[in-house]
Amino acid sequence: MPSSVEIVEVGPRDGLQSWPDFVATADKIALIDRLADAGLRHFEASSFVSSRAVPQLADATSVLDGVRRRAGMRLSVLVPNLRGAEDAIAARADALVMFVSASESHNLKNVNRPRDGSLEGFRDIAAAARARGVPLHGAIATAFGCPFEGEVPVSEVVRIARHYADLGVRRITLGDTTGMATPRLVRERMRALRTELLDLPVALHFHNTRGMGLVNVAAGLEAGAAHFESAIGGLGGCPFAPGATGNVCTEDLVHFLHEEGVATGLDLDALIETARWFEGVLGAPLPGQVAKAGPRLARSDPGAVATATG
Amino acid sequence: MPSSVEIVEVGPRDGLQSWPDFVATADKIALIDRLADAGLRHFEASSFVSSRAVPQLADATSVLDGVRRRAGMRLSVLVPNLRGAEDAIAARADALVMFVSASESHNLKNVNRPRDGSLEGFRDIAAAARARGVPLHGAIATAFGCPFEGEVPVSEVVRIARHYADLGVRRITLGDTTGMATPRLVRERMRALRTELLDLPVALHFHNTRGMGLVNVAAGLEAGAAHFESAIGGLGGCPFAPGATGNVCTEDLVHFLHEEGVATGLDLDALIETARWFEGVLGAPLPGQVAKAGPRLARSDPGAVATATG
Numbered sequence: 001m002p003s004s005v006e007i008v009e010v011g012p013r014d015g016l017q018s019w020p021d022f023v024a025t026a027d028k029i030a031l032i033d034r035l036a037d038a039g040l041r042h043f044e045a046s047s048f049v050s051s052r053a054v055p056q057l058a059d060a061t062s063v064l065d066g067v068r069r070r071a072g073m074r075l076s077v078l079v080p081n082l083r084g085a086e087d088a089i090a091a092r093a094d095a096l097v098m099f100v101s102a103s104e105s106h107n108l109k110n111v112n113r114p115r116d117g118s119l120e121g122f123r124d125i126a127a128a129a130r131a132r133g134v135p136l137h138g139a140i141a142t143a144f145g146c147p148f149e150g151e152v153p154v155s156e157v158v159r160i161a162r163h164y165a166d167l168g169v170r171r172i173t174l175g176d177t178t179g180m181a182t183p184r185l186v187r188e189r190m191r192a193l194r195t196e197l198l199d200l201p202v203a204l205h206f207h208n209t210r211g212m213g214l215v216n217v218a219a220g221l222e223a224g225a226a227h228f229e230s231a232i233g234g235l236g237g238c239p240f241a242p243g244a245t246g247n248v249c250t251e252d253l254v255h256f257l258h259e260e261g262v263a264t265g266l267d268l269d270a271l272i273e274t275a276r277w278f279e280g281v282l283g284a285p286l287p288g289q290v291a292k293a294g295p296r297l298a299r300s301d302p303g304a305v306a307t308a309t310g
Numbered sequence: 311m312p313s314s315v316e317i318v319e320v321g322p323r324d325g326l327q328s329w330p331d332f333v334a335t336a337d338k339i340a341l342i343d344r345l346a347d348a349g350l351r352h353f354e355a356s357s358f359v360s361s362r363a364v365p366q367l368a369d370a371t372s373v374l375d376g377v378r379r380r381a382g383m384r385l386s387v388l389v390p391n392l393r394g395a396e397d398a399i400a401a402r403a404d405a406l407v408m409f410v411s412a413s414e415s416h417n418l419k420n421v422n423r424p425r426d427g428s429l430e431g432f433r434d435i436a437a438a439a440r441a442r443g444v445p446l447h448g449a450i451a452t453a454f455g456c457p458f459e460g461e462v463p464v465s466e467v468v469r470i471a472r473h474y475a476d477l478g479v480r481r482i483t484l485g486d487t488t489g490m491a492t493p494r495l496v497r498e499r500m501r502a503l504r505t506e507l508l509d510l511p512v513a514l515h516f517h518n519t520r521g522m523g524l525v526n527v528a529a530g531l532e533a534g535a536a537h538f539e540s541a542i543g544g545l546g547g548c549p550f551a552p553g554a555t556g557n558v559c560t561e562d563l564v565h566f567l568h569e570e571g572v573a574t575g576l577d578l579d580a581l582i583e584t585a586r587w588f589e590g591v592l593g594a595p596l597p598g599q600v601a602k603a604g605p606r607l608a609r610s611d612p613g614a615v616a617t618a619t620g
Contacts, residue, residue, distance in 0.1 A: 147610040180606040182569040183528070208521075210606060211562040211599040212569075215524045218493070245599060252521040259492040259522075289521040289555060296490040296520060300457040 001221050004263035007250060008203060008229040009035050010044040012063070013078060014247055015235025017047065017054050019282070025059040027281050029066035034277070035232060035250075036070055038270035044097065044229070045075040048084035064091040076137060080111060082124040089132050096129050097173070098122050098164070099139040102156045103146030106177070110141065119163050126167040138164030139173040139205070143189065145180025154192050161193055161200075171201045173229065176216070179209020179245070183219035190223035203227035206248045208234060208287070213248035214256050221262065228253060233275040233286030249288035251275050255295060268295060311531050314573035317560060318513060318539040319345050320354040322373070323388060324557055325545025327357065327364050329592070335369040337591050339376035344587070345542060345560075346380055348580035354407065354539070355385040358394035374401040386447060390421060392434040399442050406439050407483070408432050408474070409449040412466045413456035416487070420451065429473050436477040448474030449483040449515070453499065455490025464495075464502050471503055471510075481511045483539065486526070489519020489555070493529035500533035513537035516558045518544060518597070523558035524566050531572065538563060543585040543596030559598035561585050565605060578605060 012028055032043055045067065051058030064075055074094040079085040085096055100118040101107035107115045122138075129136045143157050161172050174189060186204070193202050204220045204227070206213045217228055230253045236246025251271040254264050268290075275291040322338055342353055355377065361368030374385055384404040389395040395406055410428040411417035417425045432448075439446045453467050471482050484499060496514070503512050514530045514537070516523045527538055540563045546556025561581040564574050578600075585601040 145606060150607050150609060179603060182566075182606070184570060209599060209603045210565060211518075211524060211559065212566055214521060215528050215566060218525050218528060245603070249521065255520060256492075256522055256525060260494060289519060293489060293519045293555070296455060296492070297460050299460060 001260070002224070002226045002262065004265070005221070005226045005228060005257060006042060007040065007253065007264055007266060008042045008044060008076075008227060009040045009232065009250060010205065010229045010247060011035075011231035011233070011235045011250065013044040013047050013057065014205075014229075015231035015233075016056050018237060019056055019235075021282075022056060023282070025062045025066065028059070028063050031232070031274070031278055031281075032063070032067045032075075034274045035271070036068070036073060038274060039264075039266040041070075041072045042074045043076065045077055045093075047078035048088045048091075049078060049080045061087065061091040064093060078139075079125060081121055082128060085125040085128045089128065089134055093134065095135040095137055095170075096125065097137045097139050098125055098167075098169075099141060099175075100160060101141040101146070101177070102152045102160060103142045103149045105148040106142045106146050109148070115160070119160070122163070122167055130168070136167065136169045137171045137173060138167070138169040139175055141175045141177045142180075143174035144176045144182070144185045145178070147178045147180075154189055157189055158192050158196050161197055165197050165200055169200075171203055171227065172197070173203040173205050176204075176206045179207040179212070181206055181216045182212065183215055186216050186219040187223050190220065190225060194224065201227055203229055205229035207236065207246065208248055209237075209245050214253065217248065217253060217256070221260075232271065232288075233278055233291065234288040235278075235286060245287055249275075249286075249290070252288050252290045255290045259296070311570070312534070312536045312572065314575070315531070315536045315538060315567060316352060317350065317563065317574055317576065318352045318354060318386075318537060319350045319542060319560060320515065320539045320557060321345075321541035321543070321545045321560065323354040323357050323367065324515075324539075325541035325543075326366050328547060329366055329545075331592075332366060333592070335372045335376065338369070338373050341542070341584070341588055341591075342373070342377045342385075344584045345581070346378070346383060348584060349574075349576040351380075351382045352384045353386065355387055355403075357388035358398045358401075359388060359390045371397065371401040374403060388449075389435060391431055392438060395435040395438045399438065399444055403444065405445040405447055405480075406435065407447045407449050408435055408479075409451055409485075410470060411451040411456070411487070412462045412470060413452045413459045415458040416452045416456050419458070425470070429470070432473070432477055440478070446477065446479045447481045447483060448477070448479040449485055451485045451487045452490075453484035454486045454492070454495045455488070457488045457490075464499055467499055468502050468506050471507055475507050475510055479510070481513055481537065482507070483513040483515050485515045486517050489517040489522070491516055491526045492522065493525055496526050496529040497533050500530065500535060504534065511537055513539055515539035517546065517556065518558055519547075519555050524563065527558065527563060527566070531570075542581065542598075543588055543601065544598040545588075545596060555597055559585075559596075559600070562598050562600045565600045569606070
């Protein structure tokens with residue numbers, strides 16, 4: 001197990017993209033600033049996709065412009081094509097994240113293109129990023145299973161990862177888009193990528209759709225992953241669609257990692273405060289548990305607590 | 311890792327005891343009967359504590375009387391004292407569960423007695439059970455931490471477990487009463503009990519209060535535990551007290567175990583149906599996730615699903 005890991009906060013992008021009400025740009029900026037105060041340095045801050053497809057993230061440029069940049073901070077953004085990449089570079093994004101699904105039908109549904117069309121388009125993005133010295137990351141959606149096709153062969157994940165490696169990405173992210181990852185699949189995929197890609201860092205991005213977010217993180221840790229993506233409060237999915245639960249919750253993840261003796265450099269109390277504050281901003285409860293219960297050593301007053309016998 | 315484990319369903323007891331509205335006896339019986347149809351054989355069916363303290367379980371005798379007994383089925387019940395033990399034996403309970411907290415202040419709060427008073431009282435229960443040939447189990451509450459005292463020394467857990475072993479219990483349960491267990495503590499406590507108690511089976515009873523239910527199960531599996539207590543739907547706590555989340559959810563646990571290749575003998579689809587049915591009985595959503603999202607290979611129709619870009 002690694003003695004420390006890096007948490008990438010994806011709440012502002014993956015967490016918010018399906019939120020039904022538009023979240024004010026100032027609140028998105030304040031969220032990132034507060035999380036940076038809690039120690040977070042790497043954010044997936046927004047997305048330069050079509051604002052028709054994702055109106056919630058239409059303010060990507062303003063968000064990047066408004067966040068207080070600090071030493072070591074990286075604001076990554078999703079880019080679907082050359083146009084998005086150019087806009088992102090102009091907005092001073094610190095890294096560009098390309099994305100493609102490991103399963104054909106999800107990629108068609110998501111970006112209306114076959115996977116090979118997506119991979120082909122990455123060349124222009126990579127060229128633009130190289131020309132401007134902006135780091136590239138490569139994300140693989142449905143990397144642990146596809147809601148339309150079922151199981152996804154590890155060979156497809158490896159094929160796309162190799163393609164990303166050839167384009168010079170600094171990191172690969174395996175995205176568990178609909179919460180289909182299991183510890184077995186995490187171990188299998190990590191092993192295959194380490195064999196194929198040697199030391200290229202792999203970030204793991206889990207959703208807690210079936211309650212397995214943290215067991216998958218634990219499997220990833222044991223397999224040597226040192227980068228995990230999560231969202232404050234467990235943001236993600238849609239609060240009005242029961243079952244569409246969100247990303248692994250940042251403060252729950254940090255609570256777990258600290259209890260396992262894995263350092264994150266983050267201030268758990270500040271994360272909890274931020275999650276509670278952001279619930280107020282959204283006017284809706286979020287699925288994170290530690291923000292509700294408090295850290296495990298938070299003391300209760302016996303006089304104030306009724307415990308039923310047994 | 312064991313190739314199979316036993317799940318003990320505690321929903322009818324621990325899951326319901328704090329539920330604010332009285333659940334009809336017929337519904338409690340139907341719950342156990344349906345879960346037995348799904349393959350469950352061991353239940354914590356009710357509690358013979360004072361009906362003033364836990365009015366929800368005042369119908370313990372009627373529940374035991376109404377459940378259709380099947381081959382291999384065991385209906386365990388909690389008993390706080392000799393009177394409860396005698397009532398439970400008269401009601402044809404298949405096993406009696408004694409309980410004491412590992413921390414003094416929780417035991418005082420829970421049963422208004424110091425721990426040593428509880429341990430002393432177990433002698434009469436054990437004598438009554440022995441005389442009637444009814445198996446005894448021993449539960450240790452706050453075994454991973456106390457909401458009033460904080461950390462609980464493993465030596466206290468071992469001391470109580472040894473006491474139980476001397477009384478001839480067939481099983482020890484470590485109860486994570488308020489969701490303070492961590493994988494580290496699970497490994498430490500399992501190791502200590504195996505050293506002290508050799509082959510006496512240890513059951514693990516986790517709450518998902520801080521989202522760590524399944525990572526603790528995973529740690530327990532690796533440490534050799536083969537008995538896990540859980541509640542259908544993740545029943546437990548109070549639906550009106552945010553943060554008072556319940557037991558590890560039976561169907562989420564079974565989904566996880568099956569995906570890890572650990573057999574349970576249970577029918578996951580039938581468990582999911584039962585959880586959904588019981589949400590209707592209670593008129594409230596339960597925290598279990600798999601009943602909302604479906605098993606991981608449940609297919610979606612691309613035409614019916616909107617996926618946002620990325």
